[in-house]
Amino acid sequence: MTAATIGAQLAPERRVSASVVAATVAGNALEFYDFLCFAFFAPYIAGAFFPAGDDFANLLKTLAVFWSGFLFRPIGGVVIGAFADRAGRRPAMLLTIALITIGTMGLALVPSYASIGAAAPVLLVICRIIQGFALGGEVGPASVFLIEAAPPHKRGFYVSWQIASQGLAVMAGGGVGVALSAALSPQQLADWGWRVPFLLCLALIPLAAYLRGEMPETLGHRPPATATARGLKDNAGYITLGVLLIIGGTVSTYVGNYMSTYAITTLKLPATLSLSATLIGGASIFVFALLGGWLGDRFGRKALVLWPRLALLVLIVPLFKWLTVAPSATTLWLATIATAGLTALSAGIGLAILPELLPKSARATGFAVSYAIGVSIFGGSTQFVVAWLIHATGNPVAPAWYVVVTSLVTIGALFALPETRDRAID
DSSP states (O other), X not given: OOHHHHHHHSOGGGOOOHHHHHHHHHHHHHHHHHHHHHHHTXXXXXXXXXXXXXXXHHHHHHHHHHHHHHHTHHHHHHHHHHHHHXXXXXXXXXXXXHHHHHHHHHHHHOOOHXXXXXXXXXXXXXXXXXXXXXXHHHHHHHHHHHHHHSOGGGHXXXXXXXXXXXXXXXXXXXXXXXXXXXXXXXXXXXXXGGGHHHHHHHHHHHHHHHHHHTOOOOOOSOOXXXXXXXXXHHTHHHHHHHHHHHHHHHXXXXXXXXXXXXXXXXXXXXXXXXXXXXXXXXXXXXXXXXXXXXXXXXXXXXXXXXXXXXXXXXXXXXXXXXXXXXXXXXXXXXXXXXXXXXXXXXXXXXXTHHHHHSOGGGHHHHHHHHHHHHIXXXXXXXHHHHHHHHXXXXXXXXXXXXXXXXXXXXXXXXXXXXXXXXXXXX
């Protein structure tokens, strides 16, 4: 979508330039691209950073390292979210870009286990921790900025760009993965090819940093620190429900992101075809997230969270059974489109609910903490859990049942929250 198209969606009575929206989206997309590329290339990273031996054990170790980044997301949410509520949204987003640069550089350049031995996985964990801290602090200020910059009747569409930008990240990672797997031999991909996506990200980060440096500030007056603490305390119930609301979406998102690894390790499909699922999933996230935001501004937040989630709950098990019985490009792509599309349709507008309920003095911190806790506990563990479930039960449909259970939790939380479409946030 071009800058002109973005600008056309912005209301004339409170127009923010397309470059401002692009700066928020581009920075967020780069950070998620970098964070998610680790998951896409997990089988190859496992071979690089752990000694030769049990391939499944090494894959689990690599996915545990992936999870370690998520464990630091709540800390980043608290620290950088509080900074955003005190100093402003723009300084917080510039800080996260700087931190993600450090983590990305480490992932691109850390030597393999064959070169430096046990120090390799240790350095890998450190890089993941830095990335997790940065991304935990990114989501809150970026989402809140989009909501605060939006005209009241387009807040859902604006914040849906947060999820749409993740779709761009997934699409970019999938495109790079498909290109590399087609251009390189399996040995070249395992030896050095998996590092290329991180090097590409490093080349684009300066542009995102420049764009963010030109952004306006939406915080307004600087509230005292006590106002943030009081806002968090007074809205602890909403923040807790926000965690539960996020669980279903984050699990189904990371099940979708796991599709390439699932296709390689469980379905035994070729690497190029398997990585193409990531490209398809990213495109679905981008399109359906924006559609969900647009519809949510017209029909309400809760309806657009509920119905796609119910549809996914009903369809996910039959889709996975079909995929395992007849693994092919068609079944893999259809299962990916349904999982990613229905998740994004719901999640794109779901991100608006909690920020619209919180006071401005605690908005970035409260949303960042809620989002980061939900994603760190359930999103970060999803790939590890489903890999273990498949291995322990021998049932390749296990990921679908995990989506069903967590979707029920999200639906319960949704009924406990009020509708926020027409709520005044300033």
